[in-house]
Amino acid sequence: MSTPSFASLTTLRVGGAPSALYECASAASLAETVAKLDRDRVPLLVVGGGSNLLVADGELDLAAVLVRNEGISLDDDLRLRAQAGTEWDAVVAYAVEHGLGGIEALSGIPGSAGATPVQNVGAYGAEIADVLTRVRLYNRETGADEWVDASSLDLAYRYSNLKFTSRAVVLEIELQLAETDVSIPLRHLGGERVPLAEARESVLATRRAKGMVLDAADHDTWSAGSFFTNPVVPSALADAIEAQVGEERMPRFPAGDGQEKLSAAWLIERAGCPRGFPGEGAPARLSTKHTLALTNRGSATAADIAALARRVQDQVRDAFGVELHPEPVWVGL
Numbered sequence: 001m002s003t004p005s006f007a008s009l010t011t012l013r014v015g016g017a018p019s020a021l022y023e024c025a026s027a028a029s030l031a032e033t034v035a036k037l038d039r040d041r042v043p044l045l046v047v048g049g050g051s052n053l054l055v056a057d058g059e060l061d062l063a064a065v066l067v068r069n070e071g072i073s074l075d076d077d078l079r080l081r082a083q084a085g086t087e088w089d090a091v092v093a094y095a096v097e098h099g100l101g102g103i104e105a106l107s108g109i110p111g112s113a114g115a116t117p118v119q120n121v122g123a124y125g126a127e128i129a130d131v132l133t134r135v136r137l138y139n140r141e142t143g144a145d146e147w148v149d150a151s152s153l154d155l156a157y158r159y160s161n162l163k164f165t166s167r168a169v170v171l172e173i174e175l176q177l178a179e180t181d182v183s184i185p186l187r188h189l190g191g192e193r194v195p196l197a198e199a200r201e202s203v204l205a206t207r208r209a210k211g212m213v214l215d216a217a218d219h220d221t222w223s224a225g226s227f228f229t230n231p232v233v234p235s236a237l238a239d240a241i242e243a244q245v246g247e248e249r250m251p252r253f254p255a256g257d258g259q260e261k262l263s264a265a266w267l268i269e270r271a272g273c274p275r276g277f278p279g280e281g282a283p284a285r286l287s288t289k290h291t292l293a294l295t296n297r298g299s300a301t302a303a304d305i306a307a308l309a310r311r312v313q314d315q316v317r318d319a320f321g322v323e324l325h326p327e328p329v330w331v332g333l
């Protein structure tokens with residue numbers, strides 16, 4: 001049997017062939033596999049659901065280590081533990097079914113439980129940092145298999161010290177949930193709190209409308225989700241952009257220290273890249289449902305996705321002097 005390519009391991013469905021593939025169905029085999037490859041100095045990439053990865057085309061000198069250890073448990077203090085390879089949305093469904101609140105707003109985010117701390121996933125007013133208490137890590141520098149406090153991960157907006165560093169592998173996560181009838185305040189409902197199951201359905205429906213729930217039949221979901229983080233800029237630059245565009249209200253949010261967070265999608269559209277950009281026929285395009293998602297229309301390569309990303313970055317930089325930073329992890333590009 002031939003080794004599957006990264007195109008079959010990632011939601012952007014691009015990327016070449018790994019040098020080898022290791023499927024790890026337990027935390028122990030995951031730690032042991034990574035330890036052995038590290039000892040043998042074999043370059044490797046840990047892959048969960050592949051939903052935040054842009055991997056280069058061609059034959060790659062990179063082994064793929066697939067995180068496939070699954071399982072959910074709950075203790076009397078409502079601490080939920082999930083093995084890293086458990087599908088994240090199955091964790092959310094489990095919590096909601098058990099009347100446990102805290103993660104319902106994170107319904108429908110693709111990928112694995114173990115990847116949620118890596119970029120501190122977030123949506124609709126919640127992020128994993130709100131409930132994450134500990135993670136079990138295999139530390140690639142020391143070889144230790146240990147539970148560490150969430151506070152040691154430097155969790156911030158779409159960031160942790162695990163992202164881009166590959167310093168450790170998440171084997172399990174632990175969340176503190178709470179018994180409740182109602183959801184957290186949901187941003188897309190203007191801060192309203194609704195019954196848990198309703199919150200989950202509402203988030204899923206809103207995400208589906210934006211192509212943010214995976215659907216093999218819908219090319220708008222052949223993506224890595226939002227491709228750029230929302231930029232943080234000095235307030236003076238935000239003022240200048242608002243004056244330049246001349247619209248009544250530009251989305252801008254205080255970010256401390258005279259800085260403000262702007263909407264990457266808003267800037268991209270005003271810089272001349274509307275939904276579907278650059279248009280019919282292009283193998284890689286902005287989603288027709290969500291400006292911030294770069295999508296593979298069926299025949300795109302990693303090079304096509306990267307070229308589109310650079311084109312969007314260039315247009316936003318030229319128009320507004322703002323640098324957009326990719327949210328997914330780029331490998332070999």
Ligand SMILES: Cc1cc2nc3c(=O)[nH]c(=O)nc-3n(C[C@H](O)[C@H](O)[C@H](O)COP(=O)(O)OP(=O)(O)OC[C@H]3O[C@@H](n4cnc5c(N)ncnc54)[C@H](O)[C@@H]3O)c2cc1C
Pocket residue numbers: 011045046047048049050051052053067084109110111112113114115116118119120121122123162164168169170171211212213214221223224225226329
């Ligand atoms: C349609 C769509 C919608 C999305 N919506 C959102 C959203 O609303 N909010 C949001 O925050 N993100 C969103 N994303 C991005 C993505 O789903 C999340 O970042 C998710 O947590 C990635 O999980 P994964 O298992 O697919 O990670 P992968 O893509 O497999 O890996 C991502 C990175 O994490 C590393 N990694 C993976 N597993 C582990 C592990 N066990 N230990 C250590 N490192 C690991 C990988 O090496 C890689 O560097 C979306 C993506 C898509 C395709």
